[in-house]
Amino acid sequence: MDDKIKAGLETLNALVKPHSIAVIGASRKIGTIGNRMFLNILQQQFDGVVYPVNPKVDSVASVRAYATVLDIPDVVEMAVIAVPARFVANVLEQCGEKGVRCVVVISAGFGEVGEDGLAKQNEIVEIAQKYGMRLLGPNCMGIINTDPEVNMNATFSAVFPPAGNIALGSQSGALGLAILEYAESLNIGLSTFVSLGNRADISSNDMLEYWRDDPQTEVILLYLESFGNPRRFVRMARNISPLKPIVAVKSGRTPAGTRAAASHTGALATTELASEALFTQAGIIRVDTLEELFDIANLLSHQPVPNGNRVAILTNGGGPGILTADACAARGLELPRLSERTLDGLKDLLPERASFANPVDMTAEASADQYARALQLLLDDARIDMVIVIFIPPIIIEPQAIASAIREIAPEYYRRGKTFIASIMGWRSANRELSSGERPVPCFSFPESTAVALSRAYEYGQWLKRPKGVIPEFSDVKKEEVKELIRSTLKKSEEQAVWLDTDSIVKVLQCYGINVAQSPSARSGEEAAELAEQLGFPVVVKLLSDTITHKTEVGGVALDLRTRGDVKDAFEHIHNRLVEDGREAEMKGVTVQHMVEEGVEVIVGVTQSPNLGPLMLFGLGGIYAELFKDVVFRIHPLTDTDAEEMVKSVNAYKLLEGWRGAKPCDVASLEKLLLRVSTLIEDLPEIAELDLNPVKVLEQGSGYRVVDARIRLMKPASED
Numbered sequence: 001m002d003d004k005i006k007a008g009l010e011t012l013n014a015l016v017k018p019h020s021i022a023v024i025g026a027s028r029k030i031g032t033i034g035n036r037m038f039l040n041i042l043q044q045q046f047d048g049v050v051y052p053v054n055p056k057v058d059s060v061a062s063v064r065a066y067a068t069v070l071d072i073p074d075v076v077e078m079a080v081i082a083v084p085a086r087f088v089a090n091v092l093e094q095c096g097e098k099g100v101r102c103v104v105v106i107s108a109g110f111g112e113v114g115e116d117g118l119a120k121q122n123e124i125v126e127i128a129q130k131y132g133m134r135l136l137g138p139n140c141m142g143i144i145n146t147d148p149e150v151n152m153n154a155t156f157s158a159v160f161p162p163a164g165n166i167a168l169g170s171q172s173g174a175l176g177l178a179i180l181e182y183a184e185s186l187n188i189g190l191s192t193f194v195s196l197g198n199r200a201d202i203s204s205n206d207m208l209e210y211w212r213d214d215p216q217t218e219v220i221l222l223y224l225e226s227f228g229n230p231r232r233f234v235r236m237a238r239n240i241s242p243l244k245p246i247v248a249v250k251s252g253r254t255p256a257g258t259r260a261a262a263s264h265t266g267a268l269a270t271t272e273l274a275s276e277a278l279f280t281q282a283g284i285i286r287v288d289t290l291e292e293l294f295d296i297a298n299l300l301s302h303q304p305v306p307n308g309n310r311v312a313i314l315t316n317g318g319g320p321g322i323l324t325a326d327a328c329a330a331r332g333l334e335l336p337r338l339s340e341r342t343l344d345g346l347k348d349l350l351p352e353r354a355s356f357a358n359p360v361d362m363t364a365e366a367s368a369d370q371y372a373r374a375l376q377l378l379l380d381d382a383r384i385d386m387v388i389v390i391f392i393p394p395i396i397i398e399p400q401a402i403a404s405a406i407r408e409i410a411p412e413y414y415r416r417g418k419t420f421i422a423s424i425m426g427w428r429s430a431n432r433e434l435s436s437g438e439r440p441v442p443c444f445s446f447p448e449s450t451a452v453a454l455s456r457a458y459e460y461g462q463w464l465k466r467p468k469g470v471i472p473e474f475s476d477v478k479k480e481e482v483k484e485l486i487r488s489t490l491k492k493s494e495e496q497a498v499w500l501d502t503d504s505i506v507k508v509l510q511c512y513g514i515n516v517a518q519s520p521s522a523r524s525g526e527e528a529a530e531l532a533e534q535l536g537f538p539v540v541v542k543l544l545s546d547t548i549t550h551k552t553e554v555g556g557v558a559l560d561l562r563t564r565g566d567v568k569d570a571f572e573h574i575h576n577r578l579v580e581d582g583r584e585a586e587m588k589g590v591t592v593q594h595m596v597e598e599g600v601e602v603i604v605g606v607t608q609s610p611n612l613g614p615l616m617l618f619g620l621g622g623i624y625a626e627l628f629k630d631v632v633f634r635i636h637p638l639t640d641t642d643a644e645e646m647v648k649s650v651n652a653y654k655l656l657e658g659w660r661g662a663k664p665c666d667v668a669s670l671e672k673l674l675l676r677v678s679t680l681i682e683d684l685p686e687i688a689e690l691d692l693n694p695v696k697v698l699e700q701g702s703g704y705r706v707v708d709a710r711i712r713l714m715k716p717a718s719e720d
Contacts (some may be wrong), residue, residue, distance in 0.1 A: 011134045012210045014101035017150050018078035019048045022069050024091055025082035026052030026060045034082040036156040036372050040171045044153040044160055045553050069098045078102045080154055085109030089123050096131030105137035106649055111198045112139050125200050140197025141173040146190055164189015165218040166297050167211045169204050171196050171225045187546055192214040203228040212240045219301045221293055222248040230611045233283045239352030241283030245300045248284050249293045274665040275610045277633040283463045295453040298442040303463040306419045308385035310334050312378045315390035316366040320447045321359035327451035342381040349373050364394045368401035388450045399427045407437035414439045423447035469639025471673055478511040479683050486686050490715050495627050500711040501544040502591050512680045514705040519591040525571035529564040531592040537562045538595040539572040544588045596705050599696030600665050602653045604680050606690040614681045620652040621694040640680040643671040665697040669704050688714035
């Protein structure tokens, strides 16, 4: 960690654990934000000193007020600013002169309102940087720290959640209010809550780094609308996720539309797929709703991460048990047959009309003692990794007795490393009852939700077990030779973006050890026929064009040509078709290749994300790449583990394994291809887009052949 980052984290202590706070804009007027902020800090019994700052009054809530922060005689570590936007810059100057270390700008009217607001926002950031202050906001609702040694509610929310081990960062202030109320209703404890607002300075990245080393925090929750600095985000998250689970809900899943792109990879690279790649590689548990966010946080903060995907369901109602079983199966969780010992014990314990399969239906008359003994049997069953206990309170059974039975056995489940969660339907006090014991048991209102939480936790456990992987180095690449080729190409062009010609593409790929089919170009039918004879029949003739991506759509590909006459006819056919379409000028000639008849067609590609940098793609290739969209993206650079997972995560992997008697393909060579392309992109940042499509993956031991390739270069911004 460099000194600048370390100093920034130390300053964040003044935000999370200040010894003194000035509320600038504190007011006597009930209902104002300044009034609510000051009273919340005061009434929560903040373990420090709080000063109201208001030039128009002598006191606020019986506490002496000061005209400016400069008039406060003592040290002020943190200032909360709740004044109109036009006064914030002047107030910040005063805070800087006073030596305030952190400021929380509640005031709105900055970057969220347009260009004028953004100019004001940039101004206050410059002031904060001038004095070495950290700034939270603007346009935020503040910060909460539930640590009994701090007890700080520096927000305008009247809700102060119970103390716990979950940290929560939210980019939405309005949503933050609802989140705090929801956490309180579920009796879910938080360590800290931070409303990030416009993130003009302090961002989710800063808070991630702080929470990594915070002893009060064991689980991190994020509500994200954007990533800020995504490269820093993924780098930090990759380091933090093995230590503390990160659970995130990100808005903006639905793309407004796919951008027009001159490559298959560019067309397939939606913002959503890029975000998914980031979460997958960083080990972040992504959820779809705020309800899931808290469900999984509740589970991970109190229960061990599942060791496996085998789940047992114990219920006193058949319907909920079946619904839960279906939900588990749909999410990849297994409901195994219970051991004979467990089954014998259940049969001795329960009436004959009970169901002893998994799920186990004890019937509506099940007592607290039967629940306790059945849960002990499931605990002892080595075939089970997780247990879901469901209870629907009938008239004749007191729910408190069932809750007591669940609480008493919960610590033993935890000691044995088995994940244990509950669903008690129709009883509002269930959450509080099950969170009051030695080892809290996460409780869900509806049993199907248990399957979602367990499946996400299981996936996180699998991520923890995966090898972290290494980024390999290839000693046979000819980097300098390719760099010179690219420099020369860009220098000759007057355009900002340049498509490499076919011969240059072949040279680039060969210099990086990538097996590419020879693709000499021809300007006439006779020249194409000569090349075909040199390569050997059968051959393929393809349109050569910088502007036409989908050659098949304009009749630009002719397969299995076996004579000189076939090649000449193919050239003329392609030319005539473009003449008919009025696109003759886009034809630069044709390329001729020896035909690779066998192999599974896949695509390997690269495109540049404005936020995430190079994105790598792998999936089903050929003419169906954009139709079926059976692809996966990962953020560059790739480790060997990333490459292996990419290949295995698409449906087309079944074809590579050998579908219905076909011979298995050379998957190992395909993984090396991905790693070599990643090395190519690392060495050559001028590559804006790359398509290898199709790549023919041959049978095991025979490697692959890149049959068609496109590479687009982009001049660096500094170049003319």
